[in-house]
Amino acid sequence: MSNFRTATIVAGVLLVAFAAVSGDRYFMDIFIFTCFYGTLAVCWNMMAGLTGLMSLGHALFVGIGAYSVAWGLSVHGWSPLVTWPLGVGLAVAAAAAIGMLCFRYGLRGYFFAIATLAFGEVAFFTVSATEALGRSDGMIMPISAEDIPGQLQFFEKWPYALIIMTILIGTIAIGEALMKSRTGYYWRALRDNEQAAEALGVNARAFKLRCFMLSAGISALCGAFYANYVAFVDPRSVLGVELSIQMLVYSIVGGMSLLWGPLIGAAVLVPFSILLRDYSAIPGSDIVVYAVLLAVLALVLPQGIAGWFVARWQRRRLARRASRTAEVVS
Amino acid sequence: MTSLLEVQRVSKSFGGLHALSDVSFEVGAGEIFAVIGPNGAGKTTLFNCLAGAATLTSGAIRLGGQRIDGRPPHEICRRGLARTFQLVKPFRGMTVLENVKVAAFSRYPSTKQATAAARAVLDRIGMAGLAEHDAETLNVAQLRQLEIARALATEPQLLLLDEMLAGLTPTESTAMCERIRQLPRAGIAVIVVEHSIPVVTSLCARAVVLCFGKVLTQGSTCEVIANPRVQEAYLGNAQS
Numbered sequence: 001m002s003n004f005r006t007a008t009i010v011a012g013v014l015l016v017a018f019a020a021v022s023g024d025r026y027f028m029d030i031f032i033f034t035c036f037y038g039t040l041a042v043c044w045n046m047m048a049g050l051t052g053l054m055s056l057g058h059a060l061f062v063g064i065g066a067y068s069v070a071w072g073l074s075v076h077g078w079s080p081l082v083t084w085p086l087g088v089g090l091a092v093a094a095a096a097a098i099g100m101l102c103f104r105y106g107l108r109g110y111f112f113a114i115a116t117l118a119f120g121e122v123a124f125f126t127v128s129a130t131e132a133l134g135r136s137d138g139m140i141m142p143i144s145a146e147d148i149p150g151q152l153q154f155f156e157k158w159p160y161a162l163i164i165m166t167i168l169i170g171t172i173a174i175g176e177a178l179m180k181s182r183t184g185y186y187w188r189a190l191r192d193n194e195q196a197a198e199a200l201g202v203n204a205r206a207f208k209l210r211c212f213m214l215s216a217g218i219s220a221l222c223g224a225f226y227a228n229y230v231a232f233v234d235p236r237s238v239l240g241v242e243l244s245i246q247m248l249v250y251s252i253v254g255g256m257s258l259l260w261g262p263l264i265g266a267a268v269l270v271p272f273s274i275l276l277r278d279y280s281a282i283p284g285s286d287i288v289v290y291a292v293l294l295a296v297l298a299l300v301l302p303q304g305i306a307g308w309f310v311a312r313w314q315r316r317r318l319a320r321r322a323s324r325t326a327e328v329v330s
Numbered sequence: 331m332t333s334l335l336e337v338q339r340v341s342k343s344f345g346g347l348h349a350l351s352d353v354s355f356e357v358g359a360g361e362i363f364a365v366i367g368p369n370g371a372g373k374t375t376l377f378n379c380l381a382g383a384a385t386l387t388s389g390a391i392r393l394g395g396q397r398i399d400g401r402p403p404h405e406i407c408r409r410g411l412a413r414t415f416q417l418v419k420p421f422r423g424m425t426v427l428e429n430v431k432v433a434a435f436s437r438y439p440s441t442k443q444a445t446a447a448a449r450a451v452l453d454r455i456g457m458a459g460l461a462e463h464d465a466e467t468l469n470v471a472q473l474r475q476l477e478i479a480r481a482l483a484t485e486p487q488l489l490l491l492d493e494m495l496a497g498l499t500p501t502e503s504t505a506m507c508e509r510i511r512q513l514p515r516a517g518i519a520v521i522v523v524e525h526s527i528p529v530v531t532s533l534c535a536r537a538v539v540l541c542f543g544k545v546l547t548q549g550s551t552c553e554v555i556a557n558p559r560v561q562e563a564y565l566g567n568a569q570s
Contacts, residue, residue, distance in 0.1 A: 182435040182444070189421050189432040196419035199381060201407040201436030201484055257423065 003180065006260055007173035014165050018158075028157040032229065034270040035164040036222055037250060039171050041262030043218035044247035046175055049256030050184070051211045052191030054113040056244050057120025061091040061216040063239035065223025067127065070139040070233045073151070075132075080152050084224045091220030092213045099212040103205045108194070117241065124239040138234025141227065152228040160229045167225060168263075171218050175259045187211055253297050255304025264306040269294075334359040334519050335380075335411075335488055340389035340399075342372075342379055348543050349375040353389070355538045355548055357488070360514040363521045364530045364551060367540035368564055373523045374416060376540070377490050380521075381413045382406040393488065408436055412486035414477040416493045416523075420465040427452065427461040429476055433483035451483045455509065471502040478509070482518075489513065491522045495529060507533060527555060539563070 014035070021027035040062065047053040068087030072078035078086075102115050128136040147154050154160065178184045186207045189197035198204050227233050237243070247262075254265025272293070276286035301308045335357040342350040350372045357363045365373050378384035380391060382403040391399040398406050412433075421429050430448035431441075438444040452458045457475055460468070468476060474494055481489055491510065495503040510533060513520050524530050530537060531551050538548035541563045547554055554560060 181441055182439055185428065185432050185435055188423060188428075192421035192423050193419045195383065196415065196421065196480075197432065198403040199383070199407060199413055199415075200433040200480055201404045202432070203402075203404045 004173050004176055006176045007169055010172050010260065010263070011165075011169045014169065018161055018165065022158060025157055028161055030271050030274050032157065032161050032164055033274065034266055035161070035168045036226060036229075037246060037270050038263045038266035039164070039168045040219060040222050040243075041247045041250035041254065041266050042168075042171055042175065042259065043215045043222075044244075045251040045256055045262045046187075046259070047211055047215045048248070049251060049261070050179070050191065050259065051187040051208060052108075052194075053208060053211065054109070054248075055116040055212075055215075056113045056241070056248070057116035057118070057123075058215070058219055058247055059239050059241065059243040060116075060120040060123045061095065061219035062223035062226070062243060063123060063127065063233075063235070064091040064094060065220030065225075066227040066233045066238040067133060067139075067223075068220075069224045069227035070141050071133060073141050074139055079150055080224070080228060084221065087224045088217050088220045091216045091223075095212045095216030096209065099209045103208055117244075120239070120241060120244060124235050124241070127239055128235045134234070136235055138232060138237075141231040141233075143231050153231075160225075164222075164225055164229075167218075167221055172260060172263070174214075179259055183207065183210065249294065251304075253294065253301075253304055255307030255310070257303065258306050258310060261304050261306035265304065268305065332359055333357065334361075334394060335521075336390075336392040337380070338390045338392070340376075340379060340391065341387045342375055342384060342543075343387045350379065350540075350543045353538075353540070353543070353545055355545070357519055357521060359487070359519055360517060361519050361536065362510065362514060362534045363519070364534035364537035365521060365523045365540060366525075366527075366530055366537055366554075367546070370542075371540040372543040373540055374492060375543075377413060377492055377521075377523065380406075380490060381411060404436075407484050407486075410485070410487035411490070412481035412484045412488070413490040414474075414481050414492055414494060416496070418470075418473040418477050420468070420473055420476055422464075422466040424465055425461065426457060426463050426465055426468070426476060426479075429465050430479050430483045433480040436484050448483055451479050455479050455482065470497050471499075471506075474498065474506065486518060488519045488521065491520060493523055493525065495524060495526060503529070531555060 017031060021031045044055065044058050047055055065087035068090060069080065069083040072083035072086060098116065098119055102112055107115050127133050133139065143153060186197065186202045189200070189202055190204055190207060194204055223238055226238060250265035250269055251262040252265070253269060254263060255261030273286065273290050276289055280286040303311060333356040337353060337355050340350055340353045341348065353376065365376060367373055375384065379386055382398070382401055386399050389399070390397060393409055393411055396409070398409060398411065421432065427448055430451055431444050434444040434447040434451070438447050449458070449461065452461055455475060455478060457479055460472065465476065478494070495506055498506060507529060510520060510522070522533065534551050536549065537551045537554045539546040539554055539560050546559055546563060547557050
């Protein structure tokens with residue numbers, strides 16, 4: 001299992017958290033949203049932090065997944081067995097198309113970010129104006145009074161928690177396996193220096209595209225889950241630029257240099273912001289507190305929470321090794 | 331002598347600027363060959379063309395008899411041509427070993443084999459002690475060594491070295507020269523771009539001299555350097 005050490009640890013922590021919140025619907029809801037945003041942040045950061053591709057339009061892929069489910073169910077009564085693969089397939093295809101365009105013309109850094117932002121915004125306004133997708137009012141999905149497992153309709157929240165946990169653990173496991181393989185090395189090489197990577201035999205376009213498609217596919221999976229869980233999708237919640245920015249914020253706060261860093265960011269910020277919102281006496285004060293916390297974190301821990309811990313741990317290990325060498329020498 | 335690399339009437343223009351015009355030369359297997367010339371002669375442009383980082387305006391480049399011009403850099407690398415950069419380009423977020431592994435992956439897709447190959451290269455080049463160090467902590471000489479280690483890990487037939495000795499102390503540069511001299515024994519031909527004439531004469535049997543993008547002369551290194559036109563290109567017209 002040494003190949004999946006991080007995934008095993010994450011799975012263990014999640015199970016403990018799941019057990020801790022299982023008695024309470026409110027905390028279970030927070031847990032589910034933490035996993036949801038955590039997965040999105042991790043797969044966003046696979047591109048931004050590990051491959052150097054900063055996307056500001058990732059909500060597009062979440063939206064494709066969510067709307068595939070909402071539209072498929074409301075209009076055709078399709079089961080998730082159809083709508084989930086449909087959403088993921090469409091998102092991967094969209095990422096392939098956008099990626100080929102961007103990488104063909106060598107868009108990097110800020111230019112890639114702006115291009116993805118533009119695609120995301122185009123989707124936002126297109127859906128907001130499309131009658132068949134409920135315009136900006138969104139789509140309310142039909143729910144029955146009974147549980148329908150085949151349609152992923154449950155009164156209890158724990159089945160949803162299990163689903164999103166599975167997606168999150170799967171994402172970490174795939175990411176971990178990739179980071180230890182050629183693909184992961186190539187991604188980091190592309191992030192650090194694309195020209196050098198190409199000279200060393202890395203097919204830059206193919207590997208960036210691979211990363212983009214994987215990240216988009218996982219985002220769509222999360223979007224599909226969101227639609228089934230909330231039973232309501234509207235452009236603002238699944239296609240808005242706010243969602244893309246959230247992935248970025250959790251990643252920065254958690255630590256972009258690590259696969260699991262963004263998960264820490266989400267685990268700290270998502271419950272915090274939900275609790276603040278629900279318990280603040282003055283309307284809007286939660287946003288002020290949240291913003292101050294973000295600013296402080298960015299100032300105090302520029303490498304992110306996880307990045308700070310790992311750096312400390314590495315420094316200590318190096319110091320220990322150095323003192324051992326000094327002993328040998330003297 | 332069988333030619334490993336054939337450069338035939340290669341030209342490269344940037345708009346109206348002719349960085350290279352009608353450059354032709356050949357490099358044999360197992361040879362150390364020099365490209366010399368004053369600043370701005372087009373040496374680095376030539377390397378970029380050979381490695382696929384720049385496209386030719388006209389001409390042809392063959393490696394082992396097959397055309398490589400117009401191919402992307404990663405493919406040229408796989409066909410056996412590796413290069414180093416004049417301005418070193420390490421992967422700063424990785425350790426030395428990981429840097430070399432990226433290159434080794436081009437021959438060995440499995441992580442285990444790539445790690446073994448990368449370690450072997452580091453051993454051979456005397457960097458094994460630095461394997462776990464972060465690349466960003468290395469000094470200039472070590473970064474140069476890392477460039478060579480990475481290039482060697484792609485298992486090239488031909489290695490392009492762009493000013494590997496610039497900025498090194500005399501001791502470091504002697505060690506580096508010794509390492510370069512070993513390469514042909516491993517079946518690797520080398521093209522060096524170098525400013526220091528003593529280094530070029532000691533390392534290379536043959537050389538081509540570029541001046542303003544044109545071949546001024548080529549042949550055995552001693553003859554080339556004795557050529558008055560070459561001295562003029564380097565030093566200016568020395569009449570007094």
